[in-house]
Amino acid sequence: MGKRILIVDDAAFMRMMIKNIVTKNGYEVVGEAENGQVAVELYKQLKPDLVTMDITMPEMNGIDGVKAIRRIDPNANIIMCSAMGQQAMVMEAIQAGAKDFIVKPFQQDRILQAIERVLARAGQ
Template structure:
């Protein structure tokens, strides 16, 4: 079981991910709707894993990954991207993200990614 911080500016996406995670007995440690909030909550909650949207107001997912990796070089972050954002996904991996999942979310792929990143 992992404690997960869900970061996405769309409430619907946060609910969808939350339901997938809870069904698999993971705990949702918290939710953020932008990168700034994600960095603040990461400090506060120390989650096992973060699912990070790429395109968000205030601070992008990419910038948030960079900030979180400064706080905790071992942070486990999974990027969530819509189709066709491959270039950004590569940047995210270079910034320190461990994996990525594509929207719309496929339940088995989400859980597979979490297991893979947790090792």
């Protein structure tokens, strides 16, 4: 059975891009959220194996989303998605508990590498 992924990004186009890449490679997308707040609620319900989390979003940004999810599940596997030039925010997200990051524009190989690496480290 493919690993279950929750995709979080305020841009529907970005969610679709990630979804296409991961489903094509044997992962199951169990949910999509347009901000950190929705992501936290979906995480509680769906208990995915991994979350891809955009940094800059309305309502609740990705860093606060990571913190909130990690309060629910300290072992949560979260990969941050950032635009170029967001290094300081990426560092903050890693300190908050994100396990890896990928930079937009996305490259399929880099997304898959990050997912495989994080899941391997988690022993899944």
